Amino acid sequence: MNFQNISRHIGGWIFLIMLLPSLSFAQAQSKKGSNMKKASNEMNKKTETATFAAGCFWCVEEQFKQLDGVISVTSGYTGGTVANPTYKQVCTGTTGHAEACNIVYDPSKISYDQLLAAFFVAHDPTQLNRQGDDIGTQYRSAIFYHNEEQKKLADYYIRKLNEEKAYNKKIVTEVTPYGMFYKAEDYHQNYYDNNMSAPYCQRVIKPKLDKFRKVFKGKLKQE
Template identity: 70%
Template sequence: MEKEKIENSSKKSIDTATFAAGCFWCVEAQFKELKGVQAVFSGFTGGKVPHPSYEAVCTGLTGHAEACNIIFNPSEISYDELLEAFFVAHDPTQLNRQGNDVGTQYRSAIFYHNDEQRKLAEYYIKRLDQEKAYTKPIVTQVRPFTVFYKAEDYHQDYYANNGAQPYCQFVIKPKLDKFNKVFKEKLKH
């Protein structure tokens, strides 16, 4: 009985959220800043092609979205708080694009891991639309999680490893600065 309690409590000590919100380099850099987020992996999900490469996903023909698997501790940050961050991290009203990144691989999507995540995601979208939080309706897809393919190693920790690159300075850094300002009370640093 005691062993069963320990195993059940340890299962709740980490959970996974999977979000697509445009370029995964931006999403990864933002979510890594939050207290309770233990790891963020850039990759691909939502398509039909097994083990796709970055180049294949960039064609828009694989059906996959650039996405991040966010490993988090629910006792430190809730899925609800991660959803709040998701809707700040990008513009969920842009269909198949974020800024200059265009194509279905840059779509806004939440890939839920269980029914509770699905219900929360649908609730958030409904409320934000009802409250007219954005000038246009939210186009974020809510889909069941199936499989996540981790992107090539050079995509992992991209901003941390390539911060001086123009894309990092002109696209990721402004998004990260805005994100950090909004979530300043929830940051690791």
């Protein structure tokens, strides 16, 4: 995937997606990159997992569910110190957990690079401990990496986006090793599908979803 500056005006919003400049990350690593590519080809025979926090997990879940190659999305809590937290506890902002999503995907259909691009479109990574009216550390922007390759890609994207001034402010996304992930209560799973007429779904999730689908037209499960 080559990096290029793409400005898209969608519903009054401008999404700036900057992808790797001229060379893929792996290609830029010379022999090391070649070895990584071979390892990646082996990994393509099985599923992989990405874990992102980007504000309310109801929004994140529904957006990533749209992408072809994404097998499942599970909403939950991670990054904190409290074992088996409840939604009520996490909402206090005292558990250290973020609302996050475990995204299981088929790397032969969608790459981690592409998921990172979706992550940076799905929310505003320059907002510290909030997304819009959702405020608190539980709504922070974070990438929980599962291996060193994911960490290197995440760090690289953030560095290049900042260098190119893709946003008006500096990216505040945390890059943190994946730890314990606690699945959220059942009523949080597939929240948008099950509560489509709810005010939050109509006022917050649907506009984000519509814009996300326009940006990734051609990469969706259902066009």
